[in-house]
Amino acid sequence: MISVETINRCITRERTALRETYEACAPYVYSIIKSYIYDEHLRKDAMQESFANIFHSIERFDPNRGSFKSWIAKITVNQSISLLRSRGKLKLFVPIEGAHEELGYNEESIEEMSREEIENLLQEMPTGYRAIFLLNIIEGYNHTEISDMLNITKETSRSQLSRSLRWIRNNLVQKANTYFYG
Amino acid sequence: MAKNDHLNKLLRQEEDLPDYLKWNNVENNIQSRLQQLDARTEEDEDSDNRIIVFLIPFLLVAGILLCAIWYRQINDKDGPAQVSNAISRDQGVADYKHNQISESDATESTYVFNYSEYVKDYNESKSVISYTDTETDTKQSLSDIANESLYSKAITSINAKSYHASDNERKGSRTDVNNENKRAEKTLDSANNNLINQVARIERNNISVIGAGYDFTDYLTLGTIALSPQPAEVGSGIALTLSADMNYIQPQINSINTDRKSISHTGQINYGATASIIYNLNDNWSVTAGISVQDYVSRFDYQNQWDTDGSYVRTVPGRNIYTGEVLQFLREGKLVTMTKRNLIHYNKYRSVSIPLAISRNLTTGKYRLSAGVGVRYNLILDAQGKFNSAAGMDSLEDVFELESVDYLDHSGSLDPMASLHVNRRLGSKMFIGLGINATFSSANWTNDPSQEMRPTLWQSSVVLGYRL
Incomplete structure (x- = not known):
């Protein structure tokens, strides 16, 4: 994505290096932010906040512990979640005992969907469901990591994921019915 | 639930940035935010340094204080860990005797009795140390008195401790030693020891009561x-x-x-x-x-x-039935001593x-x-x-x-x-x-x-x- 030399120049805050890094990474960062945030103003804030934090802590990046891409992805996800929380847009429901049984969603039907269709599906999904779904299914965080990131319990994380999967399944069935029956 | 790589790839497809996210449109804000983050980090570091500067002396002082307390604890003669050392700080037998004597309000005097004086000082009882025999005009010790009948012995003078009868229900003195008569001292000391032993027994009883709960x-x-x-x-x-x-x-x-x-x-x-x-x-x-x-x-x-009961010898005036002369007779009395x-x-x-x-x-x-x-x-x-x-x-x-x-x-x-x-x-x-x-x-x-x-x-x- 970017060279070690560019990273070192970023540490010294060389303006051209910051620009190079931004231009190289911004499309990827933006793709992450788009999944979590649907408001343009918030997206801009999230982009700026994410890159400010990337540049601020770039000297702590250790290539031995992972790729630069996954490192900036983690920062971006954290900043997006943090922004949603600070703006009161991330509302999680209290878990209900027994309501978090693992529900499968129809992966085949989702994999047949286009990116636009998936984005539309995610946009319709309640914010709390979407965040957990993205963190678990898309980013691959486990419930312990999600509970730390969102400052919730693992039970809540499981419950939210279960609800989000149920929501997707119901939504897909509804869409299929609409398509089938008109 | 496993990560879905297909969805991940699909959603992470890069696309052109909208204009409002081009570098020129966000650079100033990013730089500004970056400066804020840098400043906050410096503040945190300064804060950390201040805390370390404060914390180290604090920990040192606390450590020294703890060591001092610990040292005092194990060396304190009064401390529970120092049984043997504590003895020297305790009121032992010697102190106990001394206190008893020093707390006495008795004064040593020599009295020459006659009836009128006795009447005048009727409320004052005497504890005899030695006496002067009226017949032989010789000074006798208490051990001598003990061998004779106290009721028939007439004396003209005694060395005695006095105490006030008005207080004798609660306060008094035990007989002190008389330097003029070593034998009497031994006798009295023995008596004192007896009293002390009585007191000790009383004290033991007290402690047993204490021990009972x-x-x-x-x-x-x-x-x-x-x-x-x-x-x-x-x-x-x-x-x-x-x-x-x-x-x-x-x-x-x-x-x-x-x-x-x-x-x-x-x-x-x-x-x-x-x-x-x-x-x-x-x-x-x-x-x-x-x-x-x-x-x-x-x-x-x-x-x-x-309170401790003790015996003492007192004088009682009497008249010689043959000559009518007023004499002083020895009587054994009871002394109530308060000990602390x-x-x-x-x-x-x-x-x-x-x-x-x-x-x-x-x-x-x-x-x-x-x-x-x-x-x-x-x-x-x-x-x-x-x-x-x-x-x-x-x-x-x-x-x-x-x-x-x-x-x-x-x-x-x-x-x-x-x-x-x-x-x-x-x-x-x-x-x-x-x-x-x-x-x-x-x-x-x-x-x-x-x-x-x-x-x-x-x-x-x-x-x-x-x-x-």
């Missing part, structure tokens, strides 16, 4: 443990803490025992250790449970007073407690202030008392005795507690803290229905914590 139990201060809620690091989760504790017992005694005077009961600083587990319900609330073992020490001082003795009790308790508390947390930066309330189940594992017992009255050995006492209330009690703690994060997992807490005993720790002791236990802690 009254006074000693009251003044032995049963320790409860102060285990504090140690707030964890910011965020949710479970944390384990270990703390080194300094404790202080504040005895609160309601005594109706009027036999004891000059009562003072003070705690002494001692030590303990605590392990606890904290569960953070959220950023603001946490629950703490744990186990703590503490040794408490208190010192109880009081003055014991008692200072007693010191050292009381030591080992106890285990299980606290359960809920804390409200206020987090600012790396610091967390926690105020908690809860309950603590206290159980006394062992209670020992040591005092300058009457065993030391006859011998300088074993003046202090360390005795396990079985008359203490060993049953557990559930007590309310309150705490205040400040913690500081050291990293992502570790934190240190300082705290203070108080436990208010709800139970009467004595077995004696006429006396109550519901102490307050204070505990200060240095905490090391680890977040799981």
